[in-house]
Amino acid sequence: MRWECFKQWVSTRKLNQKVKYLFLVIICIYLIVFLFMYTFVIRRNMFDYMMTSNMNTLVSIGSNLNGEFNNISQMSQLLMGEPSVRNYLKSPKIEKDNYNPEVLGALRNMMINIQYVSSIYLIRTDGNYIDASNSITYFHTEYLSDSEWIKDIYLKSGGYIVRVNAGGAFEYFSGRPMISMMRAVYDIDSQKRIGILIINLSEDILNESYQEVLDNGKHYAYYDENGQMLSKNEQVDEISRINITTQDYEQISVGGFFKEKVVSYYHVPNTPLRIAGIETLSLTKFVSKEILLFILFIILLTFISLSVLGFFIAHYITAPIQRLARSMSSVKNGWLQRVSLKTSKDEIGDLKDSYNNMLIEINRLIDELVENEKQTHRAEFEILQEQIKPHFLYNTLDTIAFLSLEREKEEVYSAIETLGSFYRKFLSKGSKQITLEEEIEIVKDYCKLQKLRYGDIFEDLYEIDESLKQIKIPKLILQPLVENSLYHGIRLKGEKGIIKITAYADEANLHIVVYDSGIGMSKSKIEALMTESNTKSFGFKGIIKRIRYYYGMEDIYDIQSEEGIFTEIDLKLPL
Structure with missing residues (x-):
């Protein structure tokens, strides 16, 4: 139903409107196809590529950070190899506030050679320690008696562990986080533990690990094992709202359709650190x-x-x-x-x-139609005029007057009634078509009037199918033919004749046959009937023209005749 209404609406639009709507539809289809391609092809490929690229980038940043830790670890081994450091740690007893310039110098040399170091603590097994620092750092020494804190360091058997703020043992006066590398120190000779080395690094080591991969639309931040942010790029707020889980790697998307961003985080191996990154999905990053x-x-x-x-x-x-x-x-x-x-x-x-x-x-057809209509009216008028000519009416009235003198009054009355009936039916109230029955009645009245004048010169017979009497036919097409049969056939033969009207039908036509036993016609006379030079056949040409015009076809009659015997005219009227 809606489709039919739409088609009807389109059919009522003007051509220029249809063209405008067509172009609008083409543009809409163009945009829809572009959005479809972007959403389901280009965007998906970009998203998959960006997720893979982000993972590789985060792994690379984590590897860079572990590389820095390994470099610092190797330099710390050099520090532990210093004789002054070993002697300090192995001494059986030392004053609490003992000042050892050689050890302190070694610590400061290491701070100078290693970037990002903010403080170094060398702690003996008896709890005494010596430190070098370039910032105000608080050391909560009670952690030295915490077995769990000590256990994590000793389990590495000389290897280092990474903790944020040394697991809570250290903190900056500024409140900024620090990254602590802690390891147990062993005697080279006896392989006994003789102390703990703690190297505290500033958060700059974290920021520096991803500086090489920063570009437009990419930002990173580090988190500790508790999900607390340690460092970030200040330009992005979304990165601070990441919900860090215990998984080693995860990616999610945030933002709207055209402002979509990919947020990823990665657990740096052998550390409590997780690095998070956010990148904006941009077509320019993937297409030149x-x-x-x-x-x-x-x-x-x-x-x-x-x-x-x-x-x-x-x-x-x-x-x-x-x-x-x-x-x-x-x-x-x-x-x-x-x-x-x-x-x-x-x-x-x-x-x-x-x-x-x-x-x-069209103009030619109209002119032809008008001319045909004029000819039809002219033919009808000629027929009417012929029947109301004074001599026809006078002859009929003279015959009736003679009857009034010689015959009974009933015959006179019948003749007058026949004359009135003839003209009444003849005029037909101006109708152009009448029933076959009415047309036959006109013929009967006409024959009756002519018999008053000519006596028994002819006999009229009728063979009409009852089922055909109500068929409409053009008015006044039979009476002129009967008149021709009487004047040009029967009278000229000089003996009594027959005029017979027959009506029957076949599959396509109504046949009305007018037969007379008059003088007949030769083939040449039959061929000359419709010529312009023929003036003897009263009304025949006008009748045929009217019938042809009325039905719109040429083949509407046949004539059979034999000289001295008969003439038969068959009108073929389409049903």
């Missing part, structure tokens, strides 16, 4: 500027082509058709004038020429 410019050029070229096509259709098709339609509108007012509009020699020009030729033909 040259390709983007080419795509934009194709889109622009498409719109220009559509615009040029629309201008061409409007200028060379819709506008000429509209002008042609306005020129043709005069037909509505009855003016069948040819269109004089100047058009190009194309289909529209052919349409104008065909329209003008059609008007010429």
Whole structure:
């Protein structure tokens, strides 16, 4: 139902409106196809590529950070190999506030050689320690008696562990986080534990690990094992709202359709650190500027082509058709004038020429129709005029007057009634068509009137199928033929004759046959019946022309005749 309503709505639109709607639909389809391609092909490929790239980037950043830790670990081994450091740790007893310039110098040299180091603590097994620091650092020494804290360090058997703020044992006065590398120190000779080395690194080591991979749209941050942010790029707020889980790697998407971002985080191996990254999904990162410019050029070229096509259709098709339609509108007012509009020699020009030729033909047909109508009316008028000529009426009245003197009054009354009935049916209240039964009654009245005048010179017979009597036929097509049979057939033969009317039907036609036993006709006379020079056959040509015009066909009669014997006219009227 809706489709039918839509088709009806489209059919009522003007041509220029249909063209505008068509271009609008093409543009909408163009945009839909572009969005579909972007959503389900380009965007998906970009998203998959970006997720893989982000994972590789985060793994690379984690590897860089572990590389820095390994470098610092190797340099710390050099520190532990210093004789002054070993002697300090192995001494059986040392004063709590003992100042050892050699050990302190070794610690400061290490701080100078290693970037990011903020403080170094060398702790003996008895709890005494010596430190070097370039910032205010608090050391909560009670952790030295915490077995769990000590156990994590000893389990590495000389290897280092990484903790944030040394697991809570250290903190900066500024409150900033620190990354602590802690390891147990063993005697080279006895392989006994002789102390703990703690190297505290500033958060700059974290920020520096991802500086090489930063670009437009990429930002990173580090978190500790509790999900607390340690460092971040200050430009992005979304990264601070990441919900870090215990998984080693995870990726999620945030933002809207055209502002979509991929958030990833990765657990740096052998550390409590997790690095998180956020990257904006951007077409320019995956497609070169040259390709983007080419795509934009194709889109622009498409719109220009559509615009040029629309201008061409409007200028060379819709506008000429509209002008042609306005020129043709005069037909509505009855003016069948040819269109004089100047058009190009194309289909529209052919349409104008065909329209003008059609008007010429219509005008010719109208003239022909008017002329046929005039001839029909003229023929009807001639028949009517012939029947109301004074001599016909006078002869009939003279016959009735003679009857009034010689015959009974009933016969006179019957003759007058027949005359009145004849003219009443003859006129038929101006109708152009009457039933077959009414036409036969006119013939009977006419024959009855003629018998009053000529006596028993002829006999009229009728063989009419009852089922055909109510068929409509043109008025006054039989009486003139009967009159011809009487005047040009029966009377000229000089003996009593027969006039017989027969009506029957076949599959296609109603046949009305007028037969007379008069003098008949030769073939030449039959052929001359419809010629212009023939004036003897009263009304025959007018009857045939009227019938042909009425039914719109030529083959409507046959004539059979034999000289001195009979004439038979068969009218073939289409059912």
